[in-house]
Amino acid sequence: MLRVSRLTDYATVVMTCIAAHPTDVLSTAQIADETHLELPTVSKLLKALSHATLVESFRGVNGGYRLARPASEISLAEIVEALEGPIGMTECSAADGQCDRESQCGVRGSWQRVNSVLDNALRAVSLAEMLKPAQPGRKIAVTVRTGEATTE
Amino acid sequence: MLRVSRLTDYATVVMTCIAAHPTDVLSTAQIADETHLELPTVSKLLKALSHATLVESFRGVNGGYRLARPASEISLAEIVEALEGPIGMTECSAADGQCDRESQCGVRGSWQRVNSVLDNALRAVSLAEMLKPAQPGRKIAVTVRTGEATTE
DNA sequence: TTGAATCGGGACTAAAATGGTACTGATTTG
DNA sequence: CAAATCAGTACCATTTTAGTCCCGATTCAA
Numbered sequence: 001m002l003r004v005s006r007l008t009d010y011a012t013v014v015m016t017c018i019a020a021h022p023t024d025v026l027s028t029a030q031i032a033d034e035t036h037l038e039l040p041t042v043s044k045l046l047k048a049l050s051h052a053t054l055v056e057s058f059r060g061v062n063g064g065y066r067l068a069r070p071a072s073e074i075s076l077a078e079i080v081e082a083l084e085g086p087i088g089m090t091e092c093s094a095a096d097g098q099c100d101r102e103s104q105c106g107v108r109g110s111w112q113r114v115n116s117v118l119d120n121a122l123r124a125v126s127l128a129e130m131l132k133p134a135q136p137g138r139k140i141a142v143t144v145r146t147g148e149a150t151t152e
Numbered sequence: 153m154l155r156v157s158r159l160t161d162y163a164t165v166v167m168t169c170i171a172a173h174p175t176d177v178l179s180t181a182q183i184a185d186e187t188h189l190e191l192p193t194v195s196k197l198l199k200a201l202s203h204a205t206l207v208e209s210f211r212g213v214n215g216g217y218r219l220a221r222p223a224s225e226i227s228l229a230e231i232v233e234a235l236e237g238p239i240g241m242t243e244c245s246a247a248d249g250q251c252d253r254e255s256q257c258g259v260r261g262s263w264q265r266v267n268s269v270l271d272n273a274l275r276a277v278s279l280a281e282m283l284k285p286a287q288p289g290r291k292i293a294v295t296v297r298t299g300e301a302t303t304e
Numbered sequence: 305t306t307g308a309a310t311c312g313g314g315a316c317t318a319a320a321a322t323g324g325t326a327c328t329g330a331t332t333t334g
Numbered sequence: 335c336a337a338a339t340c341a342g343t344a345c346c347a348t349t350t351t352a353g354t355c356c357c358g359a360t361t362c363a364a
Binding site for chain 1: 155
């Protein structure tokens with residue numbers, strides 16, 4: 001697929017919803033209502049986000065959730081990792097020894113380079129930026145240099 | 153998952169295998185043997201790669217496959233697209249109108265920016281580079297700029 | 305103190321995607 | 335014509351994903 005799972009997509013929506021009410025503690029029901037997502041789904045998302053300490057939870061009557069940090073200090077990468085675990089585009093990036101041809105295989109190295117680019121991109125987008133509606137001119141500029149070997 | 157499917161991973165291995173024999177026409181059986189992948193799997197991969205005109209096929213006795221273009225002119229992005237379709241990290245990037253909150257939702261825009269970074273990264277890696285075994289110093293340098301709005 | 309609201313954690317189900325297999329047909333060579 | 339090889343389709347088993355439900359723990363307030 002090369003896709004982020006739908007739940008992760010939802011999680012970004014939930015996070016922006018919470019970020020839009022910086023001073024309030026929002027209940028799961030309120031968030032579900034605003035985002036038009038099913039309540040149990042939202043509940044599941046918030047559990048994961050809370051576990052990753054991206055949101056703070058409050059129990060009891062009038063309980064709910066709030067951002068654990070300012071929106072500007074939460075990156076898209078953290079939201080993705082909260083739901084999908086470490087970012088990695090191939091399986092063999094992590095484990096070794098399952099492929100017989102590791103020696104002749106330059107593929108792993110290439111994938112790892114792509115990984116790091118993606119990782120940087122996700123880390124560069126903050127929740128605060130996601131809050132703002134489409135800004136046509138706003139973009140991430142990327143310079144890719146592959147021609148020469150460098151040590152840093 | 154945020155992963156490329158296993159088949160796509162295999163496809164890169166198959167492509168590098170073919171690229172390693174620039175002058176030969178390799179049969180599916182030969183490729184399966186060299187890559188240690190199952191023959192039907194390799195067959196399936198080659199069909200997709202052939203459909204995307206990344207490899208040329210020859211029927212009949214002594215038939216097989218060959219790169220359709222020099223390895224330096226085939227990018228990782230093309231291989232990924234051959235197997236997974238257009239590169240896009242979320243579903244709503246493509247279709248509109250399925251989400252009620254499109255107006256207030258700045259999330260889509262942010263995802264699209266991340267998409268373009270990933271796309272550039274995949275496009276910057278050529279099959280020729282993947283052929284070479286790990287080169288420790290070789291990396292993709294990425295500059296990310298999100299602070300200011302720009303028109304280009 | 306009691307009850308209602310709310311989070312926390314886990315188990316469970318249904319559906320979809322994925323990976324892999326099998327079979328049949330078409331094409332080329334000799 | 336026969337063998338080798340690609341082409342296309344259909345199929346199945348497994349895994350993953352999305353979504354739901356239940357029950358216990360916690361807090362607030364009447």
